[in-house]
Amino acid sequence: MSDLIFFLGGGYRPKVLEFACGTGANLLFFHSIGFEVYGIDSSESAIDRCVNRSGFSKENFSAKNILSECRICDIFPGIKFDLIICLSALSYFNNEDIFLLNKQFSEVLREDGIIYTNMYTTLREWPLEKSDNGLYIAMDSGSVNEVTYLNLIEDKNEIQMLYDSMFETIAIKRTIMEGLRGDNESVHYIGRKLT
Template identity: 30%
Template structure:
């Protein structure tokens, strides 16, 4: 399976390094759980998480991205493994303690329903005490949509983080919303 991101992932660290806010959150988080990185790309987050002791499964439709991720993980002997698959069909089983979505949700008009259904399913399938970490471009409308979809899912949760982090490589800001399902 190939996708348009393949050409970008020929460049190392195409999307840059993990955001400072992501680094800070995961370093400080007390449990080193099993993370599912949906739409992991070439693994900037997955590899970072592996290096600080998390176990990570990365899913992406870019075979080039997944190849790069797996090569680095193997060289560094990390507990990180990437698979080429469609995130919109990938089931969230109990083995995953945390689900990471980085730059996957945008809520553009044409994709809204697909992304809403996807996010609702992720929330529903996430196990109790599971953590959902969403990082997306700052924007009051899309942040409102995100929170609304989570609210409408009707689960009990606590908010672990609701703020912004820098994205130095692209001179922009990212909204980070991290919740724990109760």
């Protein structure tokens, strides 16, 4: 995170937008270091929990599907963000939708704004099966045994290809998280909006 803060620079209160913010855990950190925080999530109850637990302004949050209901620029008109973060959520979208999301992210980022995302890779300790739609099938080990479709990437080059048309790569980093269900790997991407 310190790299993100370093790259942003500036002597004013920067604005951060988290796509798929959930209950706002990441935004609490950015708020604590002086960022003005905004969030979008498709779950109204997650947004409510985020606002209630943190005291964030409700006007800075929206429970909308920005692929089907509206655009980010309509939710937050006239606002340009210094940083957009999207952690783990893009693995639930196909490449076409990721391209559409990146277009919207680029539209609302200020000139030289930063994007920070990550996606899961195929390196994991439970079996995966590729479906007809190109996504991977992963069984949720929770009590309902739901099937989840994931867009998993093979390597760093694959995530870079998703962003190259709109962002200049600053850093790409692989990480492995050890968990109760086994290890899983993700690739983190930091990029700057192309001008």
